[in-house]
Amino acid sequence: MDASFFQTLQEKHLAIWKESDAEKRLGLMQEIYAEQIRMFDPEFTLNGYQEISDFIQKLHAGAEYFDFKAAKPIEAIAQGARLFWTIRMKANDQPLTGMDFFIVENERVVQLFAFIDKAS
Numbered sequence: 001m002d003a004s005f006f007q008t009l010q011e012k013h014l015a016i017w018k019e020s021d022a023e024k025r026l027g028l029m030q031e032i033y034a035e036q037i038r039m040f041d042p043e044f045t046l047n048g049y050q051e052i053s054d055f056i057q058k059l060h061a062g063a064e065y066f067d068f069k070a071a072k073p074i075e076a077i078a079q080g081a082r083l084f085w086t087i088r089m090k091a092n093d094q095p096l097t098g099m100d101f102f103i104v105e106n107e108r109v110v111q112l113f114a115f116i117d118k119a120s
Contacts, residue, residue: 005107006081008032010074013083013100013109017068020060025053034108041114052112063089071097079104 012032019025029037029049039046039055046052060066071084081102086095096116103111 001076001079001104001107003076006074006076009081009102009104009109010070010083013102014068014070014085017056017059018066019056020066022053022057025056029053032109033112034105034110037109037112039112039114042116059089065089065091067095 009032012028016025016028016032019028026049029052033049033052036048037052039052046055065088067086067088069086071086074081074083081104083100083102084097085100086097088095098114098116101113101115102109103113
């Protein structure tokens with residue numbers, strides 16, 4: 001996998017999480033996530049497109065404003081990559097920050113680890 005693959009991963013991952021339409025989101029997921037992707041959060045584990053999409057849908061439903069973006073460019077090593085991000089769900093709120101770590105096989109994300117920074 002080369003740098004262009006990881007740049008595409010960043011773009012598609014951000015697009016997936018910004019997309020409020022479930023059908024469009026599924027199409028984006030199929031481009032970069034493995035069908036049996038597992039997402040690990042400190043509080044739960046999600047399996048497959050549908051569970052992740054449902055979680056994203058709940059985020060959008062509870063937000064009056066939704067802005068998810070990279071805090072800096074994705075960094076890759078071997079078959080892993082990390083992406084630092086910010087997310088805002090209210091226009092005037094301080095953004096939450098965190099990092100997603102990806103395990104990639106055959107140019108598809110098979111595992112996604114979501115780390116959310118603790119508020120100080």
